[in-house]
Amino acid sequence: MGCFKILIVFTVILAIALLPGLPPDLDFTPFSTKEPMELSGSMAPNDLLNGAERLFEGEIDAPEGLAVWNGTLYTGNRQGDILKIVDGKMVKITNIGHQCEGYWEDRKCGRVVGINFDSKGYLYAADPYYGIYKINVDTGKFIHLIKTDVPIEGKTVRVANSVAVAKDGTVYWTSSICTNPGVDVEDAVVAIFADGNGRLFKYDPIEKTNKVLIDKINFANGLALSPNEDFIVVSETVQCRLLRYWLKGPKQGSADVFIDGLPGIPDNIHLIKGGLFEVSLAQPRTKQQPLPIDSLAPYPLVRRFIARVLYYLELPFQTIQEFTPTHTLEFLLTGSTTLTSSSLYFINGFA
Template identity: 30%
Template sequence: MSEVVTESVGASDRKRSVLWSYAVFLTVIVPIALAVVFYRVDPFDPAELPLHELAQQDLVVPRVNDRLLHGSEFIGSGQMLGPEDIAFEPESGVIYTGCADGWVKRVKVNDSVSDSVVENWVYTGGRPLGLVLGLNNEVIVADAFKGLLNLSRNGNMELLTDEVEGRKLKFADGVDVAKDGMIYFTEASYKYDLSGFIWDVFEGKPHGSLMSFDPTTRRTKVLVRNLYFPNGVQVSPDQKSVIFCETVMRRCKKYIREGEREGSVDMFVDNLVGVPDNIRYDGEEHYWIAFSTSVKPYWDIAFKYPLVRKILAIVTRYIGRPQMEKNGGLLAIDMEGKPIAHYYDPKLSMISGGNKIGRHLYIGFLHHPYIMRLNLDQHAAS
């Protein structure tokens, strides 16, 4: 009898061993084999980024508020999806913002944000991203799909430009206007449009440019080529330069507008604590750079290694893009590019723009359905 029991136990052990082997094969070996096959056959070819160009020391910010959500108010919640950039008209107290549904909206903010009024103003039919007030309070819009637009005060829309050097613009992004009327804007990529922006980030190749549009001659000109996803644009208050963000390289550069070095490009600030989107000047000797996410730890590794970016591209293509964004916020820097204060929150991501208006910091998002506001007198970085 004991021999029968022993044989039964042995058979049971062998069965468990076989099942365990199958389980290991299905859950470990097969996924690894499939991953190797996908990696070899997938044509996506990311490049090394020139990270050696960045400052070797981390950017040290003297003042920090790492609880941006604490004390923040939400304006127009549910009435505007993805208010990407913010332009303020002081005379009327109206905020203009472009949203994911194609509408440029006007927002009248009252003392109580619950009483704020959100109005559908102009429908572009595309995706308005960067926008800025023109010299006569018209609104200049960089629409990712339509190009550079002018929205008159009465809401009429005019196409300024949608092509350069004989080709159509692929991805208009940030914009600003100089006091002489010259309009500066970025094309984030000539290869990918907005719907494929993540592929441009993963590929790590310089497909972008800084451009100008002269409203007098109607000429569109490429000023700086081979940029790594150029994004936000801001003309300096002295009008001598144009600051623009290079998202993938986590830096802002300065294009010289006039003088002996006209046309040259300098580094303004680099090795940023986050991935930069828009940049805006607040009229009080500070620029505000919006960060969609911090760079550590995930993005830091991805930026360093093309292998990691290819794996992320494969995962994105066949499974869906992993959510790696966190610690979204804004960085205040002075006129020399030195950091002043960093406002962020671990629970925030995809912050795309913001500026200090009065005593409040107004914040826009690529996807979230509201503008966020923080009273800087009550919640200043420390």
């Protein structure tokens, strides 16, 4: 009987890993990540972040992007609010989301992730579920510039992530997940086990059209323009590297690797003083402590199995959330119906 049970389990595992057509309907092929660089020289560990001050702890839910205009700090939250910090207080400018019961319905509420200002002081915000917005921070009025429900070059945007605006008004933005129409995958935890399907886009505000600049990015994330706007840098999160797309010069229209083997998962990118790029690493990664994806990258069947298991584990919770849009799902997943403990951090004199 013991052997029979083992055989059944083994058969189920093979079926989940090998049967065609089972969701999530994504591609899985072998790839590799570069070994993380040594933490020495300019990369040696330091204590610059140890003196960070927590701001608005417990008052703001999941702030992601940060942007500064005329000395004022702006951010957003998981309810779709655009916020600014004035005289030590958090002030709501507007809400780009949709009517909903609360933060547990973030797919309905909307959520602010990457934000950036253009040269005229308009704020651009990426909402993973709805797309890119342009906001007048003085009046609170906004327009829905780019919508995710319209396929772009044959694929549907599932997770709009970050945005940057050139001096001429051209909008560059990323989507971490892009799928064929009808393939509904919005969960980053599931998608990171698949092949890269993220994209870097260019939006022409005159023609109101989008163009894919880089395809098949392994979870496209933050981005930033160079000081002269001759290239743009994009975080490829799963590969732990930064990509560069040339906008001007002899390499115009081509992409290459800007830096590889980062000692962590790259997220947001900001251009700071001296023409330097400041990159946030969401999780550390060393030779002694590699990430799970480093080990799993060459094994597509294992990655497919994990992705499918995670997908099916989430299905009952998604069903509950769809038919009972209350605290129920939050309670089942975390045992709590309170806001997550989020904060903004201030580091005096840093960058």
